[in-house]
Amino acid sequence: MDLPLIWSVLIAVSVMLYVILDGFDLGIGILTIFADDDAERNLMTATIEPVWDGNETWLVLGGGGLFAAFPLAYAIIMPAFYLPILIMLAALIFRGVAFEFRHKAVRRPTKHFWNGAFGIGSLTAAIAQGFILGGFIQGITVSGRDFAGGTFDWLTPFSVMVAGAVVIGYVLLGSCWLYLKTLGPLHDGSRKWARRSLIGVFLAMAAVSLATLSIDPRITARWGLTMTSVDFSKLIWLLPIPVFGGACMWGLMRDLRKVSGAPDWRPFLLAVGVFLSGYIGLAVSLFPNIVPFEVTVWEAAARDNALTFMLVGAVVMIPVILIYTAYVYSLFWGKVKPGDGYHG
């Protein structure tokens, strides 16, 4: 059994679940910056308050799982992104406590402060995650078993572009979640936000995809492309990924028309499809590197007995976690109304 391979899939899936689940949380957080008033802001947060905590736990599984299954990758990646991780954590701290604190603040300035902490915190966390992703894709300098690059290696035009893509992508997810969970003016508003951000997502994904293809010849070759030729025998197997993403976008654009007749849950599902295509496309481009383009999943893996020991836990617990997570989501299924949400 190829344990490192299994674990790389498990970690990739948990990071993907994080990106999707906290993605819509953070997207809604960003959208609160543009909310008309506190009533609207409360309605927006009410759609995620019961679930955000569980959503963020996938980030801990991503980080903790990387430490456990691929200690070498963890030991290289974390110092490489020292500053963006610091910024992300600080932003997540503010937005996390703001879920509670914005309801507890009595005076207007403190209320403004925590509303701001929620919105700006969400935005900053998304930007920082984009920088980490961008820096990751473009590759990390390694010497021996250590990160050997500079403090700001992650800051490049490419990573700025990826950061922008992540922000706009989260906004798309968030507005589709709002579209699913709300009625009335906010429902209409979220449809407009979703349409606008979808155009942004289309442009950003196209740009990031092209830039990623040109960032390292190994990625280009993976897709069967060179500057001058196309190897269709390779490309044909991977082509379904962007085609699927494109189809999701097209469907989403149709569903988001003013009178589309589409069920309210479908735009969110299609937005998740867009994310999946981007995520899988990147994973295919970078595999088997867990530290691009220096360390493979097999080189970074923990001992087999550690991977086996954890796999037993994962095989038992991940289905259980998914079941009770699905249960809690179904419990809070349906539209939120004014007055829902904060618990006291």
Next chain:
Amino acid sequence: MEFDALLLSRLQFAFVIAFHILFPAFTIGLAMFLAFCEGMWLKTGKEVFKRLYLHWVKIFALAFAMGVVTGVVMSYQFGTNWAKFADLTGSVIGPLLGYEVLTAFFLEATFLGVMLFGWQRVGKGLHFTATCCVAVGTSISAFWILAANSWMQTPQGYAIDDEGKFYATNFLEVIFNPSFPSRYVHMMLAAFITTAAVILAAGAWQTLRKHQQAPTRMQMRLAAMTLLVLMPLQIAAGHWSGGVAHHYQPAKIAAIEGWWETGPDQATVLFALPDEDTRTNKFEIAIPGVGNAIMGLPKDEVIQGLNDFQGEHPPVFIVFWSFRIMVGCGLALLGLGIWGAFKWWRGTIDIPGLFHWAAVGGGTLGFIAVISGWIVTEVGRQPYTVYGVLRTEDSLSPVTTGQVATSLIVFMTVYAIIFTAGVVYMIRIATNGFDDKPTAPPEVERRAPGSPLGSVDDKAEVDHRGGSGTSEDQE
């Protein structure tokens, strides 16, 4: 002492972990208390337990959120600042942290949503189950993190390969390492005691401010009894833990006790200013001839002093004094428990008096004891990360002084802000006391399913519908 990346990283870890532990220490106990209250309410149908639940769950939500966000930081610290440690020990303690996420974090975080927002969507029994899931989750989390930390104190069940990397030879031995059972019990009791001290302090304050109600009286009695019963157990658990440490980490015990010289018939040092330059205790007040007996050893047994471990022992002054602060807090809390029980027996526990002022002051003692206890054990492990095997200076990431100085300042600033706000909000809820109005039973079906806990108060719900400014009116 030079403020290089190593020292700053150590300070940063000490700061973020000490800050983080405040919240789990409180929420582990509070989750149990909430489960107890809800269970008692379901069993007896007594209103007082429901009011206690609805009151304390608001504070729980705040403390839990602060615990979560500061906990996420911890899962990245090993990588950002202690990458060498992560690379070398990942195959041993990584899985323990992995299990913590899989068995505890998801359970707590997911069912917290049901606990806080699920009143209208699930039945009473299921809601109680959710509370219990959160409570059990907090205890499971402590299990794994204590296992990992205890392995760093008393490593076993591992070997080291030719690259210098650790790997487990037996995971059961790794988890149930020698110091784990005593330290887990010690920490869990500390969490319960810390929470009891807070609950007692809040009740005492309400009594002093004449905001006393039925739940106030109930919580004071429960908290005082908890202190009375658990503090003696905690002293025993601490003694057990000390015995294990004496066997496996004699240098730590020598620092705790302020013993420099190796020899039989050690003294018990009550007060001293240990000085590592002269390797003596200044201004020492000691009781000769009882040190061995307190450790449970015969008088003629030779106990190693710090001079046997030159260059291998922890900073003495910090360990020595942190231990005394911890013990002092513990004894004060035992005193509060006895005093409270006595006043209950005499029927004067509800009459404002000196006891209540003392109890208010005692509200922070649990936290101080927890932090100083962790300083004893963690600083006492120095100069190693994995005791006796991997030195702290060999565990560091390739980070620059500038990076770590930046991150330390950022964490201190951010934590200062959220700590101030969080504590203000919690104290405000705790001291405001219980709603005067009788609360509507949460099972009543309402127009908006999933209405908030707070909206069991009808006025609050009207305000919610009214839109902005909702929470001011609720406060």
